[in-house]
Amino acid sequence: MKRLLFYLLLILQIAILFLFGVQYYFIDDYGRTVQLLSKHEEMTDTYGSYNQHTAYIDYEINFIAADAWEIAEEVDYNTKIYVLLDADSDGVFHVVKATDRKIDAEQDQVVFQGKYQYYNDMQKEYHVTYGIESFHPDFDFDHSGRNQSRITVQLAPWGQKKVTHIENLQ
Amino acid sequence: MNKQKLKREARAWVEEDIISDEQYDKIIERYSKSGPNSIILLFAILLMALGFLTFIMSDWAREPHLSRIIILASVTIVLYVLGDIRYRKSADLIAISFTVLGYIAFGAGMLLAIDIYNIQVTFAWPFIIWAIVGLGVYFMYEHKLLFSAAIAVTTIGQLYNASINSAFSWILLLLLLFGFGHFVYHHRNYLFSYLFSVSFVVQLLTLVFVASQQYYWLILYFLILYFAGDLIPEQVYRKPFKRISLIGIFIFGMYQTFILQDDFYMKDVTLQWSFIASWFVLFGATIVKKIIDKRSNQLIDLVLFLPIVFIPFSYSMSLIVLFIFALGWLFVGYKEDNSEYVLLGTISFLVSVFTVYIQFAWDAMNKSLFFLIGGILLFLISFLIEKQRRTIIDKQKGGE
Numbered sequence: 001m002k003r004l005l006f007y008l009l010l011i012l013q014i015a016i017l018f019l020f021g022v023q024y025y026f027i028d029d030y031g032r033t034v035q036l037l038s039k040h041e042e043m044t045d046t047y048g049s050y051n052q053h054t055a056y057i058d059y060e061i062n063f064i065a066a067d068a069w070e071i072a073e074e075v076d077y078n079t080k081i082y083v084l085l086d087a088d089s090d091g092v093f094h095v096v097k098a099t100d101r102k103i104d105a106e107q108d109q110v111v112f113q114g115k116y117q118y119y120n121d122m123q124k125e126y127h128v129t130y131g132i133e134s135f136h137p138d139f140d141f142d143h144s145g146r147n148q149s150r151i152t153v154q155l156a157p158w159g160q161k162k163v164t165h166i167e168n169l170q
Numbered sequence: 171m172n173k174q175k176l177k178r179e180a181r182a183w184v185e186e187d188i189i190s191d192e193q194y195d196k197i198i199e200r201y202s203k204s205g206p207n208s209i210i211l212l213f214a215i216l217l218m219a220l221g222f223l224t225f226i227m228s229d230w231a232r233e234p235h236l237s238r239i240i241i242l243a244s245v246t247i248v249l250y251v252l253g254d255i256r257y258r259k260s261a262d263l264i265a266i267s268f269t270v271l272g273y274i275a276f277g278a279g280m281l282l283a284i285d286i287y288n289i290q291v292t293f294a295w296p297f298i299i300w301a302i303v304g305l306g307v308y309f310m311y312e313h314k315l316l317f318s319a320a321i322a323v324t325t326i327g328q329l330y331n332a333s334i335n336s337a338f339s340w341i342l343l344l345l346l347l348f349g350f351g352h353f354v355y356h357h358r359n360y361l362f363s364y365l366f367s368v369s370f371v372v373q374l375l376t377l378v379f380v381a382s383q384q385y386y387w388l389i390l391y392f393l394i395l396y397f398a399g400d401l402i403p404e405q406v407y408r409k410p411f412k413r414i415s416l417i418g419i420f421i422f423g424m425y426q427t428f429i430l431q432d433d434f435y436m437k438d439v440t441l442q443w444s445f446i447a448s449w450f451v452l453f454g455a456t457i458v459k460k461i462i463d464k465r466s467n468q469l470i471d472l473v474l475f476l477p478i479v480f481i482p483f484s485y486s487m488s489l490i491v492l493f494i495f496a497l498g499w500l501f502v503g504y505k506e507d508n509s510e511y512v513l514l515g516t517i518s519f520l521v522s523v524f525t526v527y528i529q530f531a532w533d534a535m536n537k538s539l540f541f542l543i544g545g546i547l548l549f550l551i552s553f554l555i556e557k558q559r560r561t562i563i564d565k566q567k568g569g570e
Contacts, residue, residue: 002310009306010250013276014243016299020283021239076382078336080292113292115335131290138234160289 027162031154034085034110035092036061037169038149055163056134057151061085061095061112066124070099079116081128084109092150098128110155132161141166208263215267215315219274226282234286242279246272257311266313273307273319276300294339297327301342305349314361321350325369328376338380343373354407363410370395371418384439385429386477390449392419393475397456400463412471419474420518423492424525426478430485431529441480449477467506470498489529492522509562516558520551 039058061083075081081100085093087108096109105111114128132153152165180197183189189197222245225231231238253268277300284291304320328342346369354362374391377383392415399411429435453475460469473494478487496519503511527547531540 005306005310006250006254009303009310010247013246013303017239017243017246017276017279017283020280020287020289021236024234024287024289025236076336078334113290132288135288136232136234136286159292162288 023156023158023160024162027154027156027160028164031156031162032110034153034155035090036151036153037092038151039063054134055137055166057149057163057166058133059130059151061093062127062129062133063120063123064095064098064126064128066126068095068097069126070097075100075116077116077118081114081116083112083114083128083130085112098126112155112161113159130161132163135163137163137166139165211263211267212315215270218271222271222275222278223281226278226285231282232286234288238286239279239283242275242282246275246279248272249275261311263315266311266315269307269311269313270315270319273304273316276303277323291334293335293337294327294331294342297323297330298339298341298345301327301345302349305345305353308353312357314359317350317353317362318365321346321365321369324350325372328373332376332380336380338377343377346370346373358404358406360406360410363407364414367395367411367414371414384442384445385426386439386479387445388422389419389475389477390445390452392422393449393452393456396471396475397452397459400456400459416471416474420492420495420521423474423488423495424521427485427488427492427525427529430479430488439479445477446480467502470495470502473498489522489526492518492525496522509558509565513555513558513562517555520554523547524551 037060039060081098082103083098084096084103086096087093103111112130114130117127117129119126148169150167150169154162154164180194184194249268249272253265257265280296301324304323308316308320324342324346331339354366378387395411396415399408402408473491478484496515499511500515503515
């Protein structure tokens, strides 16, 4: 019995490791394309050493205006936030509303799950992160540009998000 | 225990016809597994595990490419298979070391995959998987090193989840209670009971912080562990549960003396009836259990579990409670001539004195004088404890 368990457990562990890797490549095929804008000009850049490409992006959807914020009471740092996004005529998604409950999306909408960070009293904005603000890009992009960029994100049905393209807007 | 000493003793038992020759062999064999070599192996495992974990943070490894996963998966396979082959030949520590390393390599691979593929972790699932795998591996080889590694993963996972997601993972707690608890119960081992209690305390401490519970809920959690120790008659569970619980509640008591004089903090502390109700039931049950078991001198322990935050003069009461506990044990210890109780009383008395010293002297005294006298006080404490320890050893020798 334990002999069999050994093989089962070993196969399970290897399968889990590969599942993590393979799902990453499947996102491209099965994911839904969502285009987002970066927040400010001059904000898209990569840091870190040459080998270790890490990109940091501030998205427009990280900053949610107070009138789109549909949570009455004060929330704690890192609370789960569901953000409803809606596409404009160019196919770029913008924030419609943010709640702390699960919401359903219509045809041209998606729901992103994020974490609440802080409230900016000056700008009257809530800051929410989605886990795609820093990542290791596996594609080349022009990070010398100082303009606002349009970022293509694939949203997988199993909830993972992956940045696949960054384009500088002139 | 020293193996030479054991051999000598066991030989004497054989000669006195207490045990047979076969039993002698079996006893010696039982203790032959761990030698001085085992410490070297333990360090080898630690170093290699650190090697894996630092490898996944290197620049070279952090590239989103499937080759990185293949490397870690192959390392995992090789280590597990080597461990298994060796285990079937001779079930020794080397075989277990390979398996432990395989287990850690798997976890390292999982963490690396999460990092390079930017997988969004919204709750503690990587650690839940890692802990369940750990339980499975322990079930196969039943070695305490595997148990320790798996329970460490569970506890660290809880802390990690608290820091990353600011959330408490109930699944990890349930895994501890029913998964690890199952083996703690069936495999009767002091180490397991200690690890279980420590993990329990750490996880519930996390719960109080993460769920922003009122701090006094900790009293209830420590009391649960204490009462569990009282309920089970076997020493192998009772002693570790109660010891860890008492250490926890004593440190909590010391901490409480500091926050009770902090008006800013105490402003937020409000009374919750759910706490009072559950505390009352559990506290009553503990008292009844003590009286039924005729261990009423242990009622002294319970003084630490009083929710003094709700009574008037709580600040001075918080200090008084520590002294009642210490002096109570000193008194019982001298009355019953039990040196272990005396030691418990002495240590807690001295620690209480030190707590009071910090409270009163920090504001009132010149800082250099504070440190100087504090140092002298610590010297005295260590001197007294050492003296106490020696009398215990002398007594034990005299008793032989």
